[in-house]
Amino acid sequence: MIIEILRLNHRIARDKRITTHVGLTSRSLGASAMYYSGDKDSEMENSINKITEKFGGPFIIEHVKNEISLIKEKKKQGYIISHLTMYGISFEKYIKKLKNEKKQLIIVGGEKVEPEYYQLADYNISVTSQPISEVSALGIFLYNIHGIKEDFKDAKIKVIEQERGKLLKEF
């Protein structure tokens, strides 16, 4: 299963940490790429890339200028497009179907999402019909369609589960 994320309309001042959390959540739960539009933000990219270098990948980040072209291109390549929005249909109704899709692009909105995205998406999907957080919405969605990723490549470091305290294994 190939999962990629498109984060819309990143604003450096306001979204740096939120978009970083979107990226880390994506990486931990099976996505191999995060595209983002809005402001190009090298600091945010670096903070995610540093984690990938240390804890393994693959996970790439790419700034895009034309989100609509990216979505159309992915559609041509056979990707299923899900757009996460509190206004959509509950994700629980789509899980069974989406678990079997081999190529998926998941759109995570910014502050405002233009109607065009609702039209372009194959599915407009909500994770609760409440104002929640794009970070937790994406996390819950990915956990349900993919689950926790275990097979990271080229990791230099790995956490070993402990009841109390911290244990890191270095390679």
Add this chain to the structure above:
Amino acid sequence: MIIEILRLNHRIARDKRITTHVGLTSRSLGASAMYYSGDKDSEMENSINKITEKFGGPFIIEHVKNEISLIKEKKKQGYIISHLTMYGISFEKYIKKLKNEKKQLIIVGGEKVEPEYYQLADYNISVTSQPISEVSALGIFLYNIHGIKEDFKDAKIKVIEQERGKLLKEF
């Protein structure tokens, strides 16, 4: 089931939006309160309270000066204390048990968490053993022990699920 959240060490400059997302995630997935320590932040409190006024509650936010006392007090009251940390044991091993606990306090860390919290917690729990996000970790955890909350009280507005577009019902 009573679920309450303790968010440690909030820093206004850095964490405003992250803590807001922790609050909204908590509210949507069954928690009735979020305590937080660190900087008192009225703006963050207001942005969550506004959502609760509009979309319903109950959900209270309270700044605490002494987190350790709060945890000890909750323990005396019979709360089970889970501390979310990437170093802990996978939450999947605890779900069955925690689904049946009637009173729960969930600790969500800040940048640094002192060893004392690992000792005080009944369970140190990871949602992936990777750097993820406290927002998505909490979301996935709450989704699994509680699920999506449906019964909000005193809501002035409610989202009606749509395949495309937005529909809000006002009361």
